[in-house]
Amino acid sequence: TKTGVYLLQDGNEEPYNIRLHLAKDILTIQEQDVICVSGEPFYSSERTVTIRRQTIEGFGLSIKGGAEHKIPVVISKISKEQKAELSGLLFIGDGILQVQVLRNAGEEVTLTVSFLKKTPAFLKLPLCEDCTCVPSDQSSGTSSPLCDSGLHLNYHPNNTDTLSCSSWPTSPGLRWEKRWVDLRLIPLLHSHLSQHIPGSDVCRKNAFQVIAVDGVCSGVITCPTAEDCLDWLQAIATNISALTKHNVKKINKNFPVNQQIIFMGWVDEKEQDSVQDRMYSSKFLALRGSSLFKFSAPP
Incomplete structure (x- = not known):
């Protein structure tokens, strides 16, 4: 597991503080809130x-x-x-x-x-x-x-x-506390991790985002240093890779050796008729036996 406090930006909103918690199969994004922790629900x-x-x-x-x-x-x-x-x-x-x-x-x-x-x-x-x-x-x-x-x-x-x-x-029974509460849960299996601004080859400085297979996006997470950002990128990528390998191993039990999956993962494909603000699009590749499959989303 890995935990830290960083900045999150959603769209054009001002960045605000969030806490990241990385587990084996999920990335949890938490925000601070003041909640009632005792007495009647309020x-x-x-x-x-x-x-x-x-x-x-x-x-x-x-x-x-x-x-x-x-x-x-x-x-x-x-x-x-x-x-x-x-x-x-x-x-x-x-x-x-x-x-x-x-x-x-x-x-x-x-x-x-x-x-x-x-x-x-x-x-x-x-x-x-x-x-x-x-x-x-x-x-x-x-x-x-x-x-x-x-x-x-x-x-x-x-x-x-x-x-x-x-x-x-x-009510004398009410007690309030400031706590970190879950904002978003990003399942890591087949999730897409990227530092690039969507559709371009421009790399964000010390920042990244994670998009779950169901389309839920973490938002742009910014780290204070390049080293910290690289550490998070490597940790998340390692967990995604481990989950993918485990999933491939289970799927391959149903196929003969010459038809087994060798690779699955996200890549960026350059558009043939690209416009200025959309040069690349994300594709999910799967190499099975001698065939290469390209999907818009994991099958």
């Missing part, structure tokens, strides 16, 4: 959190994003042992949908939040709640305190105010 994507205080002090969180990035304001930092963390209901990556100041001078504030699964990578949010792994504010999209009518929600080291929180629906 499927709403929104959480409403009320935090109260007696004096104007910090709440222990900072934000990034906003209209200039065409995304909601996102929680980018949660300080240890401060009110946001102690609520157990706020997480790095939560998009703030609504802020309501319930009392003058910000004694009580209600936040309606929803975790953004595809937070753009350019915000450089940490993948854990530990504030020590928060990136420098010199990165794009700097953190800032959330303010409303004099209300500051950022960390204050001398904060000793008491905290009380409520969530919707109100």
